Amino acid sequence: MLIHSLRRACALVHSFALILCWIAASSADEARSPLGNTVDDFRLRSCYGNEVSLSDYADSNAVAIVYLGTECPLAKLYGNRLTELQQKYADKGVQVIGINSNTQDGVRELQAYVHRHDIAFPMLKDPGNRVADAMGAERTPEVFLINKERQVVYHGRIDNQYGVGYSRERGTISYLGQAIDELLAGKPISTPATEPVGCYIGKVSEQEAVGEITYNKHIAAILNARCVSCHRKGEIAPFTLTSYDDVLGWEDTILEVIADKRMPPWNADPEVGHFANDPSLTKQEIELLKTWVDNGMPEGDPADLPEPPQFVEGWRIEQPDQILFMNEEEQPFEVAAQGVLDYQRFVVDPGWTEDKYITAAEARPDCREVVHHILVYVVPPGARRTDINAIVAGYAPGSAPTRLPEGVAIEVKAGSKLLFEMHYTPNGSAQTDLSYVGVRFMPKEKVTRLLRGAVAVDRRLKIPAGDPSKVVEAGYKSAQDEYLISMTPHMHLRGKSFRYEMKRPDEPWQPLLDVPRYDFNWQLKYEPSEPVHLPAGTKIKCTAVFDNSDANLSNPDPTVEVEWGDQSFEEMMIGFMEVIPVKEDFQRD
Template sequence: MSRLGFVVLALALFHYSSVDAADAKSARGLGQSVEPFTLDNCYGKAVSLDDFSSSKAIAIVYLGTECPLAKLYGPRLSKIQREYSKRGVQVIGINSNKQDSLTELAAYVHRHEINFPVLKDPGNRVADAMGAERTPEVFLLDQERIVRYHGRIDDQYGVGYSKERDAKPELTLAIDSLLNGQAIEVPETEAVGCYIGRASEIAPSGDVTFTKDIAPIFNNRCVSCHRDGEIAPFTLTSYDDVLGWEDTILEVIADNRMPPWYADPQHGTFANDARLSQKERDLISTWVDNGMPEGNPDDLPTPPVFAEGWQMPQPDEVFAMAEKPFTVPAEGVVDYQHFVVDPSWQEDKYIVAAEARPDQRGVVHHILVYVIPPGNKRRDFRQVVAGYAPGMPPLALTDGVALEVKAGSKLLFEMHYTPNGSPANDLSYLGVQFTDKSNVRKRLRGGLAINQRFEIPAGDDHHVVDATYVARRDEKLLSMTPHMHLRGKAFRYDVRFPDGREETLLNVPNYDFNWQLKYVLEEPLTLPKGTRIECTAVFDNSESNLTNPDPTKPVRWGEQSFEEMMIGFLDTVPVEDEF
């Protein structure tokens, strides 16, 4: 309380009007009366619910400064405030996260141009009284301060997805009904987002501590993305960083959303397997259950060191994706952006290292840089110079292996942006390092199992598309990368050797468009000439696919995310030397 200066809390438990106590838990706030409260805003000024006694409706929204959905919905809530203020509607934001300081709250207000009061709820007492659990989560009050709508703002954004089709504006529909004296058609929806970081009621105890047991796990598995300047929504680099995020961490681990890894463990062994072990999961769960003891600072492991500049050796050439930055909007869905760059290479190039580097890491989800061969207008899907996704290392080839790019080739940057609530101007770039042809023994080859002739029927939730790759020589398979768009549901690689042996190399039963993962084999697999790799993709073009732009239309091959692709990428090298 002392950090906030003057804070007054005039709180009472809810009184029930249209629901009785037995139904209160299931109703989750509907029909309950919210008693007056007074909280400080981010500038230390006391703001009371009674200050808005003349308002016909009040939307109380719980927000967090680092929650991805709270960031995305900040501008949208400001728009609601602008459009409905003349009709007597007031939006009030409340931050109950113990991990969010007043400075961070003020930065959130300025960064997202919030035009309504955002208040700090120390000790999450207002949140507890109202039964709030998530950020963002809305409680719409009528003039008598009775909760008439509870849940989400609309259905466009969810955990791990963004709908491309128009959102259903549940909050504004509820406001309109309330102002018009009509019954709210859907008075309750499910609030999705981050858990509110509540003050712990459990005294820290036990032998499992952050410094000794948990910090090594986060350093090895998480902080490559969960650190300052990276795309992850919050940092995990210190004990104080973690406090308040424990419930969200447990949820994403239990749901297998984090760390991102979608390969079925029954098939294949991969060098870049990001999964937590069962021991690591149990340690994190035990630590949270025991009140999250910090432990002895002397037990802290040496923090990982991340390159501030190039992760690859100093590049011989650097290419920006365009002449001027691309503006990423604060919210919404951004289709893939494509930029063609002419490197003016007058001779064949042999690339041994390449790194695609995002300029604005907070909004760049992934980058793929393809080769457009001389005399062609389209990219060669078999030649990917470099790729970037959170946590992905740069291309580094050794032992006489190089990527050959013919003279006169151009480069195509494919950019996938994810808005984070604030507009950004991005000018990402590529660095490459060459070697002389005399040093090259083998060329890195990109293989494809690709099918461009398909049509996914409207409403079909399990449409199968197949494609095959045939080894034309003896070669070694290094990695596999399944690629589909928003209707992608599952992807599998099966191999059939010339001697009749068969096995599944990779199975991705729950494909996620947001994570374009490359699965690197722990040991390269020899593919004798004539070996067939059969790829099977499953698409969901139904209404139940929340990311589906339009389930009423059939879908064919196309460049944009609202169209579809079916590609099983492979990286191979020949068994024998070529030079």
Template sequence: MYARSLVAVFLLLVCSSICTAWQAGPSPIGKRIESFALDNCYGKPVAMSDFDDRELIAVVFLGTECPLAKLYGRRLAQLQTKYAEQGVTIIGINSNKHDSMTELLAYQNRFDIPFPMLKDVGNRVADVFGASRTPEVFLLDRQRVIRYHGRIDDQYGVGYSREAPMRNDLAIAIDELLAGKDISSARTDVVGCHIGRVKPIEPSGEITFTKHIAPILNARCVSCHREGEIAPFTLTSYKDVMGWEDTIIEVIDENRMPPWFANPEHGRFANDARLSERERELIVTWIDNGMPEGDAADLPEPPQFVAGWKIPEPDQVIQMRKEPFTVPAQGVVDYQRFVVDPGWDEDKYIVATEARPQNVAVVHHILAFVIPPGKKDVDLEQVLAGYAPGSLPVVCPDGVAVHVKAGSKLLFELHYTPNGTEQTDLSYVGVCFTEKEKVQKPLIGRIAVNTKFQIPAHDDDYEVRAKYKVQEDEALLSMTPHMHLRGKAFRYEARFPNGEREVLLDIPRYDFNWQLKYVLAEPKKLPRGTVVECTAWYDNSGSNLSNPDPGREVGWGDQSWDEMMIGFMETVPTAE
């Protein structure tokens, strides 16, 4: 039954890449805030003293493009409605230099914000509070003294997302203050994007955006960070980058962007997304020098992205279902699976496939599996098509095709991530066929899989192994490790018939949110008798913030709170 609902998530939350955790510094707790005045999104001045009749004021710093600020927009609106009659007011402040009044107004309208949204030009109010992230909360008492500082709740964090908050920190702090009690947890970690501050650095130096930085962004970033794609902000122009420099530096320094987790000591990969040391050095130096724009004549031509199919015009387009699926505004959406009959009454030989989201704003991955005729479960070795932001379609070399038997059905598996507003999606897959006579070799999926394991509760380094033995000489093309929320590390190792061993792929820091396919730069010959051994390590302890229940023994299961252990591979026979 496990095959029916295989989970293979390429991307869970974009905020796992650009949202980061605030590091503890001097505590603002106990600091009194004098009244300030800022313009609201309609251009009208609003002062904190306008709310002198309010018992409590929650000042929340927000950004219009920060993924967490989008997810929490409506939740803040609900909190304002809940506590308004008890004398509580929320004030939203935007201190980002790159967010305009128009964008601030759009944010307020999009999330039905009932409280004032103010523009902090020059980030002077953010400096008074010591705010550094969005969203970041400062709860003021009747004397306008900061009594709580931190997050709204703990539902979202760096690399994890819960179905619901375990602790509603801001609401608890409000309740305790209103009841005259001390706040039980007055300071919590803040997770979010850096505030895009105005900085007193005069641009200088020879490294410029137009000549040095734009080419790097074009090659590494804008496939996702452009208009209409899933990334939360664009990086297609000099203006786009302004305000995101601190976030860019942080995610590069922590090796979270571009997403790539292979140990460079083992193997070479055609789709290696890492920045080179020279590229890192250029970006860091440019930011340190105040980000000079440079000569417009040096600006490279922008990359061209195909608007339609990347494969040849498909012979057949298959929708995931008849009616669109509704994606809620927030929360965690379980993996959606839809069985489709493509009407294949004869064997098909497929040379190209492309999975395409109808709504790129909320689709994080698509997988289409083959269900063999007469079977209920998918064939784990036949993943017909897959999509993740920035991914490429499957195009077989000349003479190579995927063989699918007559009567087969398809299982669409989709992973959605809410972005703050309700959305709909009707994704689809395009396929190109060829005649049997033109096929010389099949493209074959292989797996090393272990379904018989039990990870003990609280174990932070549990090991599980699985093997695949090569029956006939073949060439390995790619590898895709797969685990769930407790996945910690993964390794592929080949044991050749002559006794030699080789690490094919090593993932020392596995990330459930970014499950990638690792495509070899050159096919690896695997002689008959070779054993590919996959080893997976799991962290079922409380130190794993993604862990839904450290006290539970965990075995194989369909959902993300269960576990899986699969080493996917793609091969072709070396013989005709």
């Protein structure tokens, strides 16, 4: 179908954004606070094999010990940040030491991490997570700042730029930097503890692997069906889940994001509607995963391992009649290593001198690791803006290309241009991208019905500064007998919830879709299990709620009134829909 869908995956937010949907939140409690503890000397090998001990830095005024993982999204984003901090404070006697305690990270992965993120401080391997256990470390990244006496004076996160489900353009508080400044100045640490936010450290399991539930017989099939489309090499998700060895070390993070309903990404209320593309795990699947982890994660009989899913490397539609890159000069766009990128837009002239009837289309990312979604809109002849009712193709991790039923097509008028709307998620290292779309055409004489985009939209919205629950409504009325085949709520960073309701003539209102926890990072497409019949005169009402208060951690600025605009610091309220006429309606000249 047309508007982007997300079936599964974790990626950096923002979102990344963001892509931070798979990141685990800390539930640290004060009873285990390491503040005031003395860190014993340790001796570990760096990723290059040389031995490094804490006592090597006995003359340092402060040492920041930071636990990092090679595939943790936050650890990727903060690698360069920590190098900058090391360089800033080196002449003041401050040393950064990185420690990797993940059982799933080998020396080669650690070396690649150091090179990819320009790490300029010692990066040490902690076999068996002995040092992590001694210090009480649980997450990546997690900071322990110690003074000359090796006492922990600050513990927690690096700054407040990234968190669970949100990403700011820049951090407003550098907790670690502030603590270092206060320690060097001989002042009390004003914020000595914050909650670490990141993935669980993949520690060596102490549980003996027992039980009948095994990876090969039960768990592999679940991961193949729910996760592997994105959690595989070259895709946007932060780590692979394609083998037993891949899963080891990620089990705690997997259970946490499932329990928090962040993975697989799906925001619809299960009590409202049934959807063909719902990727949610069943209760039985969740229980199998929990029991398997509790039982020590037995691998099982190799003969029970299912065949891995096959993913098409080339076009998933038939060979396109035309391929269009996202800019006419075919110059890749440079994606920064970190931060938040607003939508990037590129207008392309496809050179269509006659009306076109598109029956299949596929948007394809060039750099899958950072492309969060693609939308390809039609810009009508002579128009200055896109037609939000007309979307040729969309891409998001796990989504399917556009394939229309026989006789159904998207009509694009001669002289139209295409606008690529690109949403990028930085992953900690600079990348380049030149995405593209392929389209297949249908002869006009074979067209019987036109697929049409429909919207409920309010372009005049105004969201007052500080308002935590601004309600905005918009509607759509069917002018003919048609089928509703998809719904996609669209808001920006202040979006809180979104609801679709339907009223057929002479019938009461009934809910179609309820998204009680809208997430800008995962703007999902919801495809009803059966097309919804909309007799002529049917009304659809969309109700959106916005949170422009400082309680919304994604909010760019709660002190300003927000109006309609293209960028994420502005707002939109669009209830996208796709409809097909029930009867043949195409009129030929």
